[in-house]
Amino acid sequence: MTPRKLISAAKSWPADATPVKLGTAINRRSFLKTASVAGATLALGSWSWPRPAAAGTAAAPAPPPSWVDKPMRWAQLTLVEDDPGKFDPQFWLDYFKRTRSDAVCLSAGGCVAYYPTKVPFHHRSAWLGERDVFGELVAGCRKLGMVVIARTDPHATYDDVQAAHPDWIAADAAGKPRRHWASPEMWVTCALGPYNFEFMTEVKKEIMSRYKVDAIFINRWDGSGMCFCEHCRRTFRQAAGYELPHTSNPQDPARRAYILWSQQRLFDLWRLWDAEVRKLNPDSCVIPNTGGGATSSLDMQRIGELAPTLIADRQARRGLTVPWANGKNGKEFRATMGRKPIVGIFSVGVEEPYRWKDSVQSEAEIRLWVADGVANGLRPWFTKFSGVLHDERWLKPVEEIYQRYARWEKYLRNERPLARVGLVYSQQTAWFHGSRAEDHTLGWYQALIEARLPFEMVHDRLLDAAHLGPFKSLILPNIAALSESQCAQLRAFVERGGGLIATFETSLYDQWGVKRNEFGLADLFGVTFKGGTDGPMQNSYLRLETDPVTDRRHPLLAGLEDAQRIINGVRRVQVEPTLPLTHSPLTLIPSYPDLPMEKVYPRGSKSEVPQVYLRESGTGRVVYFPWDIDRTFWEVLAVDHFKLLRNAVTWVTNEEPPVTVTGPGVLDVTAWQQKTSLTVHLVNLTNPMMMKGPVRELIPVGPQEVRVCLPEGMRPKKVRLLAVEKSLRVERSGRYLRVSVPSILDHEVVAVDF
Numbered sequence: 001m002t003p004r005k006l007i008s009a010a011k012s013w014p015a016d017a018t019p020v021k022l023g024t025a026i027n028r029r030s031f032l033k034t035a036s037v038a039g040a041t042l043a044l045g046s047w048s049w050p051r052p053a054a055a056g057t058a059a060a061p062a063p064p065p066s067w068v069d070k071p072m073r074w075a076q077l078t079l080v081e082d083d084p085g086k087f088d089p090q091f092w093l094d095y096f097k098r099t100r101s102d103a104v105c106l107s108a109g110g111c112v113a114y115y116p117t118k119v120p121f122h123h124r125s126a127w128l129g130e131r132d133v134f135g136e137l138v139a140g141c142r143k144l145g146m147v148v149i150a151r152t153d154p155h156a157t158y159d160d161v162q163a164a165h166p167d168w169i170a171a172d173a174a175g176k177p178r179r180h181w182a183s184p185e186m187w188v189t190c191a192l193g194p195y196n197f198e199f200m201t202e203v204k205k206e207i208m209s210r211y212k213v214d215a216i217f218i219n220r221w222d223g224s225g226m227c228f229c230e231h232c233r234r235t236f237r238q239a240a241g242y243e244l245p246h247t248s249n250p251q252d253p254a255r256r257a258y259i260l261w262s263q264q265r266l267f268d269l270w271r272l273w274d275a276e277v278r279k280l281n282p283d284s285c286v287i288p289n290t291g292g293g294a295t296s297s298l299d300m301q302r303i304g305e306l307a308p309t310l311i312a313d314r315q316a317r318r319g320l321t322v323p324w325a326n327g328k329n330g331k332e333f334r335a336t337m338g339r340k341p342i343v344g345i346f347s348v349g350v351e352e353p354y355r356w357k358d359s360v361q362s363e364a365e366i367r368l369w370v371a372d373g374v375a376n377g378l379r380p381w382f383t384k385f386s387g388v389l390h391d392e393r394w395l396k397p398v399e400e401i402y403q404r405y406a407r408w409e410k411y412l413r414n415e416r417p418l419a420r421v422g423l424v425y426s427q428q429t430a431w432f433h434g435s436r437a438e439d440h441t442l443g444w445y446q447a448l449i450e451a452r453l454p455f456e457m458v459h460d461r462l463l464d465a466a467h468l469g470p471f472k473s474l475i476l477p478n479i480a481a482l483s484e485s486q487c488a489q490l491r492a493f494v495e496r497g498g499g500l501i502a503t504f505e506t507s508l509y510d511q512w513g514v515k516r517n518e519f520g521l522a523d524l525f526g527v528t529f530k531g532g533t534d535g536p537m538q539n540s541y542l543r544l545e546t547d548p549v550t551d552r553r554h555p556l557l558a559g560l561e562d563a564q565r566i567i568n569g570v571r572r573v574q575v576e577p578t579l580p581l582t583h584s585p586l587t588l589i590p591s592y593p594d595l596p597m598e599k600v601y602p603r604g605s606k607s608e609v610p611q612v613y614l615r616e617s618g619t620g621r622v623v624y625f626p627w628d629i630d631r632t633f634w635e636v637l638a639v640d641h642f643k644l645l646r647n648a649v650t651w652v653t654n655e656e657p658p659v660t661v662t663g664p665g666v667l668d669v670t671a672w673q674q675k676t677s678l679t680v681h682l683v684n685l686t687n688p689m690m691m692k693g694p695v696r697e698l699i700p701v702g703p704q705e706v707r708v709c710l711p712e713g714m715r716p717k718k719v720r721l722l723a724v725e726k727s728l729r730v731e732r733s734g735r736y737l738r739v740s741v742p743s744i745l746d747h748e749v750v751a752v753d754f
């Protein structure tokens with residue numbers, strides 16, 4: 001699919017999903033109006049999803065600045081207030097050059113101004129004197145030919161601001177102004193009122209008019225928790241007809257309205273800032289630091305429409321975060337950004353709740369984190385706080401990483417991923433259904449990594465034929481909240497020959513998280529909902545069945561030939577088949593006591609309750625697991641569950657994968673096409689600490705046999721390994737190439753030029 005198609009298709013939002021009745025308080029109102037500066041009005045008598053422009057005007061997103069696709073390696077220097085006069089700007093300019101960084105984000109203003117600002121209440125660094133530190137750095141970076149963007153951060157301010165404009169300060173639930181949690185001499189600002197809409201607009205205009213930077217990056221712009229200030233109370237009441245909610249229950253009408261209203265305010269703010277900076281420099285934009293996966297609070301579909309480029313801010317692990325988390329972020333952003341450049345921030349430090357901002361991480365961990373992002377389409381962006389370095393150990397590894405990616409640049413300018421499997425994520429499920437939806441996704445993510453299957457993530461509001469075009473199969477990891485029209489889109493996908501896997505409560509709720517009497521996808525699953533859910537189940541199992549007609553086991557059970565039973569999940573939805581079943585490969589062995597040990601024996605006769613439903617519908621295939629196989633896998637990581645997950649994907653996809661990689665270890669495998677080449681990335685996650693983020697050393701793994709299916713009409717000229725810089729002997733048969741990769745340390749790329 002062309003990028004143009006992706007972008008235009010992104011605008012279509014299922015028709016039946018637009019209006020929602022939010023309760024009588026709203027329905028009685030003849031119209032709703034937000035009190036935003038942009039003056040956006042919302043739909044009559046009902047709420048719609050946040051819109052990037054005033055309702056009724058189909059304002060096209062502003063054109064992308066001409067530079068956005070150029071940078072491949074970003075640097076960020078976030079100054080601290082006492083840097084001016086202390087740090088050496090030339091040191092950083094030299095480092096940017098050595099790392100071959102082609103874009104940079106530099107601290108300009110907001111919390112602290114690093115230039116002689118004239119905006120009232122814009123706090124100059126107390127160490128600035130008559131200098132213009134920001135301006136000096138901008139000039140130096142320009143000389144290096146870099147794209148230069150200015151960093152602003154509006155989330156905290158000072159006593160003089162609070163005294164003069166008490167209404168600019170965020171208020172807690174009791175209405176009290178909030179001190180800053182980490183710097184208690186400061187105040188937290190309100191994101192949705194005049195501090196951002198007026199004051200920060202002036203700051204951005206000043207920076208843009210003085211320095212003509214390529215963009216303004218806005219950190220922490222969307223509020224620090226809910227604000228109960230006078231502006232938020234009044235504008236919400238005017239817009240929604242409710243007082244600000246004191247509950248987090250999304251089924252509370254005020255809460256639900258708040259989820260939508262706060263997003264609308266932020267999109268209005270974004271549009272305002274973007275329009276104002278473009279008036280001063282038409283080839284610029286603002287880049288709000290925003291976005292993510294299902295649990296992200298701002299609508300990714302709208303973000304994907306508005307942003308010409310975005311920065312995926314997952315800087316490092318927290319606690320035991322697995323090392324593929326950075327790549328996941330790339331996939332989540334790409335689901336709505338399409339081919340637009342996505343940049344992945346990595347910090348070089350230990351990212352923990354304890355915020356050791358001046359720390360330096362192990363080299364192995366930095367390398368692996370960045371590698372997984374790059375393999376998943378992210379352009380790297382290193383971030384360092386403080387111009388004065390307290391620990392220099394990161395400098396050399398990052399320099400080496402960047403030089404490597406500079407050498408590989410041609411092969412990192414991806415046109416499209418070759419993945420045929422899509423893993424759906426759903427913000428509406430996270431917002432309105434709640435639950436632990438993400439744990440189901442994480443289970444699938446881990447299983448797909450272990451299965452070495454290239455896959456993409458898919459946003460649940462982009463299920464139209466154009467967006468699903470590249471995919472042969474889709475996975476719905478407990479996507480509980482789905483609208484009728486989303487269900488219709490999924491049905492159409494299967495009718496076109498697609499494969500579909502769904503788990504647990506998928507489609508049992510509508511798009512607003514309201515429970516249905518029947519699955520929205522009951523017909524596809526071939527089941528009916530019996531009204532209840534069992535669990536948590538202790539000591540429950542699944543019997544592996546042989547087809548009584550063919551006397552064979554279904555391919556879903558491949559690799560489990562010697563098993564008679566395996567462990568069950570933890571929760572199951574009660575369902576009954578609506579279509580005749582010859583047999584189900586898995587049947588329920590209900591819970592029985594797990595203590596005292598003398599009582600641990602199965603009760604009753606053999607159950608015939610199926611725990612998987614398989615259907616073929618034309619050329620389409622459907623697998624429905626009525627239990628939480630994916631969530632349980634994420635919790636327990638039982639290999640038997642992994643095999644079922646992998647086999648289900650293989651069976652529903654029902655075609656040769658674009659890439660197969662055979663050999664020892666755990667690899668993240670991704671495959672891409674560029675203008676004149678194709679690449680297979682192999683990121684070596686094999687490590688005694690693989691399921692824990694902390695990595696001490698890189699352990700080479702190999703050999704790996706890589707089999708690649710060439711896109712139609714492509715004739716390979718040469719095949720190389722980019723990391724070890726070697727040409728490869730190739731076996732070719734039909735459209736398939738086979739090469740052997742002797743060993744992978746952290747990140748190897750098989751590059752096929754044509």
Ligand SMILES: [Zn+2]
Pocket residue numbers: 169170171190191192193227228229230231232233
């Ligand atoms: Zn407020």
